[in-house]
Amino acid sequence: MNFKEEIDRRRTFAIVSHPDAGKTTLTEKLLLFGGAIRVAGAVKSNKIKKGATSDFMEIERQRGISVATSVMGFEYNGAKINILDTPGHQDFAEDTYRTLTAVDSVIVVIDAAKGVEAQTRKLMQVCRMRKTPVIVFINKLDREGKDPFELLDEVENELDIKVRPLSWPVGMGDRLRGVYNLYDRKLNVFTGEDKQVAEEPLQVDVEDPEIDNYIGTDNADQLREDIELIDGVYQPFENDTYLNAEVSPVFFGSALYNFGVKELLSCFIDIAPSPLPIQAEERSVDAYEENFSGFVFKIHANMDPNHRNRLAFVKVCSGKFERNTNYLHVRLGKKMKFSSPTAFMAEKKEIIDVAYPGDIVGLHDSGNFKIGDTLTVNEELHFKGLPNFSPEMFKYIENNDPMKSKQLAKGVDQLMDEGVAQLFTVNMNGRKIIGTVGALQFEVIEYRLLHEYGAKCRWERVNFYKAAWFKSENREQIDDFKKRKYKQVATDKHGNDVYLAESVFDLDRAKDKFPDIRFHFTNEF
Numbered sequence: 001m002n003f004k005e006e007i008d009r010r011r012t013f014a015i016v017s018h019p020d021a022g023k024t025t026l027t028e029k030l031l032l033f034g035g036a037i038r039v040a041g042a043v044k045s046n047k048i049k050k051g052a053t054s055d056f057m058e059i060e061r062q063r064g065i066s067v068a069t070s071v072m073g074f075e076y077n078g079a080k081i082n083i084l085d086t087p088g089h090q091d092f093a094e095d096t097y098r099t100l101t102a103v104d105s106v107i108v109v110i111d112a113a114k115g116v117e118a119q120t121r122k123l124m125q126v127c128r129m130r131k132t133p134v135i136v137f138i139n140k141l142d143r144e145g146k147d148p149f150e151l152l153d154e155v156e157n158e159l160d161i162k163v164r165p166l167s168w169p170v171g172m173g174d175r176l177r178g179v180y181n182l183y184d185r186k187l188n189v190f191t192g193e194d195k196q197v198a199e200e201p202l203q204v205d206v207e208d209p210e211i212d213n214y215i216g217t218d219n220a221d222q223l224r225e226d227i228e229l230i231d232g233v234y235q236p237f238e239n240d241t242y243l244n245a246e247v248s249p250v251f252f253g254s255a256l257y258n259f260g261v262k263e264l265l266s267c268f269i270d271i272a273p274s275p276l277p278i279q280a281e282e283r284s285v286d287a288y289e290e291n292f293s294g295f296v297f298k299i300h301a302n303m304d305p306n307h308r309n310r311l312a313f314v315k316v317c318s319g320k321f322e323r324n325t326n327y328l329h330v331r332l333g334k335k336m337k338f339s340s341p342t343a344f345m346a347e348k349k350e351i352i353d354v355a356y357p358g359d360i361v362g363l364h365d366s367g368n369f370k371i372g373d374t375l376t377v378n379e380e381l382h383f384k385g386l387p388n389f390s391p392e393m394f395k396y397i398e399n400n401d402p403m404k405s406k407q408l409a410k411g412v413d414q415l416m417d418e419g420v421a422q423l424f425t426v427n428m429n430g431r432k433i434i435g436t437v438g439a440l441q442f443e444v445i446e447y448r449l450l451h452e453y454g455a456k457c458r459w460e461r462v463n464f465y466k467a468a469w470f471k472s473e474n475r476e477q478i479d480d481f482k483k484r485k486y487k488q489v490a491t492d493k494h495g496n497d498v499y500l501a502e503s504v505f506d507l508d509r510a511k512d513k514f515p516d517i518r519f520h521f522t523n524e525f
């Protein structure tokens with residue numbers, strides 16, 4: 001296979017959902033189709049078990065599991081599929097956001113009974129911002145859920161996207177008889193067996209009068225009526241509108257019963273993008289370029305404190321990555337080569353000699369990498385689109401052991417490089433504030449500082465609502481703003497100005513009073 005064909009056949013994506021919607025189950029079924037695993041239950045759910053949500057040891061345990069499921073690669077019908085796992089629990093949300101910067105498309109899983117939930121809404125914001133093509137999978141049809149038309153409206157309104165159903169359910173819950181595939185105009189009959197293996201679904205044409213024998217006359221009439229309505233209301237599906245992130249195709253099914261999953265996968269391989277060009281500050285980098293380039297989007301610390309080596313996850317953006325070849329670490333201005341780069345297949349890691357755009361390579365690292373770092377053959381490139389998002393919880397971090405202040409500083413520095421949380425330094429007094437997306441992260445930081453760096457920290461309450469990065473060409477207004485709001489002005493780890501807003505109202509007032517200043521909830525705009 002030549003270089004171009006290798007790139008063309010790659011599909012790198014993430015499955016995102018609110019916890020419990022069925023992401024793990026769907027992932028597993030996709031792996032079953034790919035023959036990457038043989039029995040269901042092989043992919044350990046990396047979500048925190050119910051009832052243990054405040055147990056940070058559980059997070060440590062999960063960190064172990066999540067290395068294994070970080071990237072799941074497999075082959076299916078000639079395509080090379082890379083599924084990037086997005087940690088399910090709320091407290092990992094920032095890590096999840098960043099994973100979305102390394103994918104070319106996304107499948108959103110929605111529970112048919114619960115509809116659009118909080119975390120799905122947040123994750124979709126990132127997809128919209130990045131114009132990532134999205135496919136929606138409405139799951140758990142084997143249970144009673146909301147009306148399908150209602151669900152489509154909800155998805156459109158709540159997620160602010162346009163949809164186009166590509167499959168349609170016949171009944172739901174106990175009345176589920178099948179899913180009509182609008183993509184190839186066939187009905188898949190639901191047999192209700194919990195399928196562990198990939199089987200060809202039983203298919204009948206909707207115009208075929210025999211269909212009544214499978215789903216009953218009433219259902220068949222209803223289906224024909226629904227299809228007419230769908231075709232009347234929704235524009236015909238066009239691949240370009242999906243690739244441009246204007247319209248999201250929607251599939252219905254039941255991951256648990258392995259129903260509607262194969263249609264999803266087949267259509268996904270047909271329509272989902274192969275590696276797209278990626279924007280660097282200097283220029284747009286095309287996957288098909290000859291020279292290798294890639295960026296670090298995730299760093300995984302070793303759980304054993306005696307071996308502080310880490311695993312950096314690099315997304316190959318262009319060219320061919322090769323083992324034992326010198327590459328430029330752009331930020332450090334230093335050439336490095338890697339003797340044991342790993343690729344991730346479903347259940348195992350293996351050392352690889354080459355990787356292509358779309359692939360994720362794991363590099364062992366003794367502290368050289370930060371999130372967002374770029375590797376190239378020799379060009380100075382800085383990839384954009386790895387923003388920090390505003391945290392939602394803030395606490396002052398204080399040193400609790402004066403003898404260990406160096407260790408604390410180093411620990412905080414490294415944990416921030418890993419992307420565990422964000423650090424803000426208040427301009428007025430130099431006090432340090434840690435911002436996270438979830439409350440558990442504070443416990444994790446405290447625990448890891450102690451066990452990995454021998455440092456003790458203490459938290460102090462501070463009441464902020466969000467961090468807003470701000471900028472303006474109007475120097476005078478910036479100076480005035482910083483003077484008046486000096487208690488709330490801080491600097492992030494990269495030296496950018498940040499306003500720590502106390503409330504929505506506080507931020508709105510600032511916007512009114514200082515109209516030339518632009519406030520943003522990410523540090524890249």
Ligand code: G4P
Pocket residue numbers: 017018019020021022023024025026045047088139140141142143253254255256257
């Ligand atoms: P998540 O990764 O999005 O958090 O969800 P996960 O796949 O772990 O699924 C959450 C629960 O929903 C699981 O049940 C799972 O079996 C169930 N589920 C997933 N897909 C379907 C579906 O299509 N139909 C039905 N009826 N249930 C589905 P659980 O009882 O929480 O866990 P388990 O003991 O079954 O693993």
